Amino acid sequence: MKVVLENLTKIFPSRDKKAGKEVVAVNNFNFEIPDGQLVGLLGPSGCGKSTTLYMISGLQKPTGGKIYFGDDDVTELSTENRGIGLVFQNYALYPHMTVQQNILFPLQNLKGKDKLSKQEMLDRALEAAKLVQIDELMDRKPSELSGGQQQRVAIARALVKMPRVLLLDEPLSNLDARLRLQTREEIRRIQKETGITTVFVTHDQEEAMSISDVIVVMKAGVVQQIGKPQEVYDDPKNLFVAKFLGTPPINVLEGKVAGGKVYIGDSAVMDVNGVEDQEVYIGIRPEGIEPNENGVFECKLNNVEVMGRDASVVSTHPSAISTVIRAIISSDIRVDTSKETVKYNIKPHKFFIFNKETEERVYFEVK
Amino acid sequence: MSKTNANNVMQARDIQKVSVGQKIGKVLSKTLTYAFLLIMALIVLFPFYWMIISSLKTLAEYRQAVPTFWPRQIMFSNYVEAFTTAHLGDLFLNTLYVGLVSTVLSLVITVLSAFAFARLEFKGKETLFGALLATMMIPGELFTITNYITINQLGWMHTFTALIVPFLVSVFYIYLLRQNFMQIPNELYLAAKVDGTSDIKYLWKVMIPLALPTLISITILKMMGAWNSYIWPKLVANDDAHQMITNGLRNAFTDTSGQANYPVQMAAVAIVSAPLFLVFLCLRKYIMSGVSRSGIKG
Amino acid sequence: MVDSKNQWKAWLYLSPAIVLLLVFTVWPIFNTLRMAFLDGYGNMAAIGGQTFQFGINNFLKVVQYKEFLQCLQNTALLCVTTVPISTTLALLIAVALNSIKPLQKTLQTIFFLPYVTNSIAIGMVFAAMFNIVGLKQGNSVADTWGIINNVIQFFGGEPVNWINAGSSYIANITVMIVYIVWNALPFKILILLGGLQSINKQYYDAAKVDGTPKGRVLTRITIPLLSPMLAYVIITGFIGGFKEYSSIVGIFGEKMGPADDAGRLNTMVGFVYDALERDRQGRASAAALILFAIILVVTIINNKFIKKHVHY
Numbered sequence: 015m016k017v018v019l020e021n022l023t024k025i026f027p028s029r030d031k032k033a034g035k036e037v038v039a040v041n042n043f044n045f046e047i048p049d050g051q052l053v054g055l056l057g058p059s060g061c062g063k064s065t066t067l068y069m070i071s072g073l074q075k076p077t078g079g080k081i082y083f084g085d086d087d088v089t090e091l092s093t094e095n096r097g098i099g100l101v102f103q104n105y106a107l108y109p110h111m112t113v114q115q116n117i118l119f120p121l122q123n124l125k126g127k128d129k130l131s132k133q134e135m136l137d138r139a140l141e142a143a144k145l146v147q148i149d150e151l152m153d154r155k156p157s158e159l160s161g162g163q164q165q166r167v168a169i170a171r172a173l174v175k176m177p178r179v180l181l182l183d184e185p186l187s188n189l190d191a192r193l194r195l196q197t198r199e200e201i202r203r204i205q206k207e208t209g210i211t212t213v214f215v216t217h218d219q220e221e222a223m224s225i226s227d228v229i230v231v232m233k234a235g236v237v238q239q240i241g242k243p244q245e246v247y248d249d250p251k252n253l254f255v256a257k258f259l260g261t262p263p264i265n266v267l268e269g270k271v272a273g274g275k276v277y278i279g280d281s282a283v284m285d286v287n288g289v290e291d292q293e294v295y296i297g298i299r300p301e302g303i304e305p306n307e308n309g310v311f312e313c314k315l316n317n318v319e320v321m322g323r324d325a326s327v328v329s330t331h332p333s334a335i336s337t338v339i340r341a342i343i344s345s346d347i348r349v350d351t352s353k354e355t356v357k358y359n360i361k362p363h364k365f366f367i368f369n370k371e372t373e374e375r376v377y378f379e380v381k
Numbered sequence: 382m383s384k385t386n387a388n389n390v391m392q393a394r395d396i397q398k399v400s401v402g403q404k405i406g407k408v409l410s411k412t413l414t415y416a417f418l419l420i421m422a423l424i425v426l427f428p429f430y431w432m433i434i435s436s437l438k439t440l441a442e443y444r445q446a447v448p449t450f451w452p453r454q455i456m457f458s459n460y461v462e463a464f465t466t467a468h469l470g471d472l473f474l475n476t477l478y479v480g481l482v483s484t485v486l487s488l489v490i491t492v493l494s495a496f497a498f499a500r501l502e503f504k505g506k507e508t509l510f511g512a513l514l515a516t517m518m519i520p521g522e523l524f525t526i527t528n529y530i531t532i533n534q535l536g537w538m539h540t541f542t543a544l545i546v547p548f549l550v551s552v553f554y555i556y557l558l559r560q561n562f563m564q565i566p567n568e569l570y571l572a573a574k575v576d577g578t579s580d581i582k583y584l585w586k587v588m589i590p591l592a593l594p595t596l597i598s599i600t601i602l603k604m605m606g607a608w609n610s611y612i613w614p615k616l617v618a619n620d621d622a623h624q625m626i627t628n629g630l631r632n633a634f635t636d637t638s639g640q641a642n643y644p645v646q647m648a649a650v651a652i653v654s655a656p657l658f659l660v661f662l663c664l665r666k667y668i669m670s671g672v673s674r675s676g677i678k679g
Numbered sequence: 680m681v682d683s684k685n686q687w688k689a690w691l692y693l694s695p696a697i698v699l700l701l702v703f704t705v706w707p708i709f710n711t712l713r714m715a716f717l718d719g720y721g722n723m724a725a726i727g728g729q730t731f732q733f734g735i736n737n738f739l740k741v742v743q744y745k746e747f748l749q750c751l752q753n754t755a756l757l758c759v760t761t762v763p764i765s766t767t768l769a770l771l772i773a774v775a776l777n778s779i780k781p782l783q784k785t786l787q788t789i790f791f792l793p794y795v796t797n798s799i800a801i802g803m804v805f806a807a808m809f810n811i812v813g814l815k816q817g818n819s820v821a822d823t824w825g826i827i828n829n830v831i832q833f834f835g836g837e838p839v840n841w842i843n844a845g846s847s848y849i850a851n852i853t854v855m856i857v858y859i860v861w862n863a864l865p866f867k868i869l870i871l872l873g874g875l876q877s878i879n880k881q882y883y884d885a886a887k888v889d890g891t892p893k894g895r896v897l898t899r900i901t902i903p904l905l906s907p908m909l910a911y912v913i914i915t916g917f918i919g920g921f922k923e924y925s926s927i928v929g930i931f932g933e934k935m936g937p938a939d940d941a942g943r944l945n946t947m948v949g950f951v952y953d954a955l956e957r958d959r960q961g962r963a964s965a966a967a968l969i970l971f972a973i974i975l976v977v978t979i980i981n982n983k984f985i986k987k988h989v990h991y
Contacts, residue, residue, distance in 0.1 A: 073884050092400075094888065094890030095403070108903075108904075119899070418772065426789060431807070489695075493692040497689045516700070533722070546699070550696045609799075612925065616956070630797075630799065646807070665791075673870060
């Protein structure tokens with residue numbers, strides 16, 4: 015089931031009536047979520063990603079625009095008639111019911127021709143529980159489960175009625191680091207097995223990048239960029255997207271384009287033929303610079319952090335906006351730490367420039 | 382589970398129907414909810430309404446076979462008559478006196494005890510506090526019998542003292558205030574000690590202002606208690622000089638059914654009820670939070 | 680922080696409370712027990728120097744009294760009727776209140792009003808509403824039937840003699856149930872509404888996503904999640920119910936019954952005070968202890984039930 019968002023807009027009236035300022039939570043969102051894909055809505059808190067999710071679910075009504083499931087316009091349809099499954103950030107498992115009762119609950123609400131017999135319900139619940147591997151815990155209460163197990167129960171409860179669309183609100187935020195890694199693989203696996211179109215919301219770019227088929231980066235209610243995770247990472251449309259994706263974060267410096275060359279301070283670091291002269295921000299991915307004696311980009315060397323497979327060269331530069339310039343290199347490469355400075359070579363496809371005023375990407379041809 | 386449920390898929394024209402149905406259902410359920418609440422509210426309010434219009438009717442109008450829902454002739458004189466026949470003025474003063482004195486004394490005792498339990502360390506503190514809490518389980522009727530004898534032996538029969546002293550200590554209020562005091566960080570107390578502030582000054586300057594909402598709740602409940610008390614005053618001080626308002630009201634109109642002058646009686650009830658209402662309207666927030674914490678009537 | 684100065688200071692602050700509690704709380708516990716087990720104990724006789732035998736005669740006497748059994752029956756009957764009725768009504772009102780936005784605060788205030796009334800004073804208003812003025816000719820002619828009967832007549836019913844001389848026990852009890860429920864609603868609504876407002880809204884969103892019908896949301900989600908509060912209002916309701924007294928005084932006066940049958944509606948607490956006023960402290964103590972025991976047993980049964988069914 016594809017999901018289409020058409021000019022979707024949500025405006026919250028201001029809380030303080032006298033101030034009279036409205037909050038535009040989501041502004042003119044257009045997007046077609048392809049059938050059977052896992053889509054991550056990504057952005058900092060307050061960017062409108064959760065509001066978008068809740069509008070898809072029907073729990074919040076859009077101020078403007080339309081939502082289609084397949085070819086059906088569901089904008090006016092209330093939640094229960096949309097056939098969605100929703101996993102809440104805090105799971106919202108009913109604390110007084112056992113795991114089994116929680117999973118059975120949605121099935122017991124079915125009426126008319128959808129009504130199931132007791133045995134059918136139990137079978138469906140068991141099937142869902144097996145899918146998320148909690149079939150051993152059916153008689154426990156939610157309070158007797160770990161966070162990860164609760165998460166699975168919540169997913170089973172959302173899946174048991176075979177929803178057309180599965181929605182997950184910050185699915186991993188309440189889990190510790192180790193469980194997070196494990197659970198996100200699990201979500202990926204479940205989504206692939208069921209083939210249900212799935213939308214999830216997260217503020218953690220690593221989480222979104224690692225499991226999504228498509229990510230949507232949002233900021234202040236406006237969609238910044240949509241695409242496959244790697245494409246967005248390799249080809250950010252603006253400074254915000256470039257900064258938001260990637261750990262460690264991208265290195266950002268001030269610079270200028272003059273006569274087809276990019277300058278950081280006085281040194282020309284890159285040829286960018288055909289680009290007009292302008293003030294720019296320069297973004298260089300940490301894996302895009304390599305220490306090299308003949309490098310064009312010289313920084314003051316601080317130290318080298320070795321972390322097993324990788325090493326991270328930490329340096330500073332007066333034009334840098336970010337506090338340090340970081341290079342991620344293989345730990346096999348030795349850096350002479352006795353020197354005061356380090357010179358880098360820059361990989362052109364990891365090097366982006368953005369207009370200083372609009373912060374939009376300035377494209378150039380890589381030779 | 383590899384396919385979405387066919388049953389869930391809805392046809393385009395169904396959607397139109399469903400969304401209209403949804404709206405009708407919503408409006409209908411809201412209407413029913415409001416209708417239910419308004420009817421219940423009318424039932425709750427009706428006795429008050431009936432009290433007021435009855436208190437303004439002439440006796441003849443009240444005794445008509447067909448009831449009137451608004452007095453034809455408004456008789457404020459019923460209120461004057463009620464005030465004089467039931468000696469409401471004296472009753473007011475008695476009740477106010479008992480209420481104020483017991484509130485003030487009770488607050489002092491409660492604050493001192495709560496402070497000791499919350500901030501001071503002494504041997505047997507936990508045991509004593511536990512013992513106090515245990516007494517809350519026992520219904521008051523059990524104490525009344527012996528207290529009646531005690532008051533008699535102390536020679537306090539028919540005095541205000543008998544109405545005030547036995548109820549000065551409320552374990553529950555001590556408990557409530559102690560919890561409140563405990564939320565105030567201990568560092569504040571230690572800092573005050575370093576500066577050489579006396580306990581009393583610290584109490585007065587720091588703890589009491591911070592615990593003010595609780596103290597106000599206690600005051601209101603205590604005053605309401607004096608206003609509504611009936612059984613104990615009836616036992617120990619039912620003479621004219623010391624009568625409390627509820628007892629006076631009940632005694633002045635002993636005829637509950639039959640030929641009583643109901644308009645005057647209703648006027649008296651309205652006069653007695655008015656102060657509580659006024660206090661409630663002014664201090665709604667404190668009363669409702671106090672009640673929801675205490676669960677004690679008056 | 681324990682030093683000797685703090686020790687005496689603490690005891691100084693506590694002294695007024697402790698002295699008063701010893702005299703008016705601790706001593707009564709022992710003395711009431713003592714009096715209950717001294718056969719035929721009366722205070723005047725005790726002051727006169729009479730001594731009493733230790734025994735359980737007070738208890739035996741009390742339970743053999745016809746009046747006591749009547750009191751027990753009245754009290755129990757009022758309890759088992761008013762607690763379920765008022766709890767159910769309060770629950771429905773609280774749920775309805777919780778589901779609306781406009782008028783919520785106003786209605787909440789209206790529903791709380793009966794709480795800030797004097798139960799004897801408003802009892803007199805209820806008495807007036809149920810009262811028939813000038814009843815004569817074999818209970819068929821009256822000057823005024825009273826507003827409640829007027830309403831019944833309006834809907835085509837026959838007027839009922841609710842509280843006057845010649846009224847039936849059922850009619851009397853019905854009036855008491857109506858009044859006690861009216862009186863008990865505000866506290867229950869306040870507590871239940873507070874409980875409802877503290878339930879996480881996400882449970883309702885989750886139920887909505889699953890298309891749960893309203894009735895099922897109430898029985899499967901709201902009531903279980905509200906069960907601690909429900910248990911609380913039910914237990915306090917029973918305890919208060921067993922101590923019912925002044926609401927009856929409000930409606931029937933100190934005769935505790937219609938004019939021709941005084942004491943018909945007397946309660947356990949009323950029985951204790953009657954014995955006390957007749958200077959029968961032994962008997963009063965025994966009756967009070969029986970009342971205490973009943974309250975204890977009911978509370979224990981309630982707690983047992985709660986452990987099974989209440990989710991905390």
